Amino acid sequence: MTYERQNISRLAPYTPGEQPKPGDRQTVKLNTNENPYPPGQAVVDALRSIDGETLRRYPPPTAAQCRQTIAQAHSLDPKQVIVTNGGDELLRLAITVFCQPRADNPSGAATGGLGIATPSYSLYEVLAAIHDTPLTSVPLLDNFELPDSFAGKLNDAGCRLAMVVNPHAPSGRLGPLDRLERIAQQFKGVLLIDEAYVDFATRDALPLLATDKGLKNVLLLRTLSKGYSLAGLRLGYGLGHPDLIAALDKARDSYNTDAVAQTLAIAALNNRQQAAQTWQAVTKERDRLTGALADRGYRVYPSQANFLLAQAPRPAKTIYESLKSKGVLVRYFDQDPLRDKLRITVGTPQQNDALLTALDSL
Secondary structure (H helix, E strand, O other), X not given: OOOOOHHHHOOOOOOOOOOOOOOOOOOEEOOXXXXXXXXXXXXXXXXXXXXXXXXHOOOOOOOHHHHHHHHHHOOOOHHHEEEEOHHHHHHHHHHHHHOOOHHHOOOOOOOOOEEEEEOOOOHHHHHHHHHOOOXXXXXXXXXXXXXXXXXXXXXXXXXXXXXXXXXXXXXXXXXXXXXXXXXXXXXXOXXXXXXXXXXXXXXXXXXXXXXXXXXXXXXXXXXXXXXXXXXXXXXEEEEEOHHHHHHHHHHOOOOOOOHHHHHHHHHHHHOHHHHHHHXXXXXXXXXXXXXXXXXXXXXEOOOOOOEEEEEOOOOHHHHHHHHHHOOEEOEOOOOOOXXXXXXXXXXXXXXXXXXXXXXXXX
């Protein structure tokens, strides 16, 4: 006898990148897009300042000070900010709040669901399946750009929410801001722009939240996991119109972010210049690695993220397995149109040199 719902029985769960064994400091880990540099000293000092009394008490339930800090960092009002347990909680909240499960659709039609562009962050599809909401997938163009028909196709399918990652994963492409604005204007639901990697890019989508744009349906996702070197912390946040934030807040778990995460997030955002130094180091290495891979026969797609998507000159899966055997982890996706490509996180100069040396030995 099985007790889970049918959609959970059918669910193929999210597959994270491979993790080295505990205590393994030798493996060169370039497969999960972590910032290769440690968080700033202000964050470490804030962690050391946390005492037992802080841990004994429940954390601030609305993360008010953290929201205030985030709002100041982006010149917004705290009412335009929601703090979540990693960016992934914001994705789950958005589906819960804005999408309809199939069983709740009185007509029985496959409407009220989620729209995405593929390929993309595979968790989107998993979360839609967990919620049992209809999913509409629109293929990206060959250069990983959104097609002009994107909003129209989602409207035709009756989607209530769209998720677009920008810079795009897994290609790193930064989509034009005017295209995102047109999509927001045309789409009849909420447009969530996943900016998990935007700290490494030359621009962001914050201008879409300006009041003169009149776009009340745009929600931006940010995370401290990538740019701020805090993937182990699990803290993200959403930026949007106060009405969107209020709707999400109603469905948020009580005490959804802990006291440690809130304290360290405040320290990180108040000392952004420390994190910005790592962004500059990563982008410098991104350019070097792009040229080095091209010299070795790889077609490297232009990236504004902290990773590269490289079309391999030989079977990509074979290269991935050979690198793994040499203690270098990169990401391989066994799906079209990615089977001939590798996604490579930009590491430190030493890590990138180790990757290149391993490639030369294949």
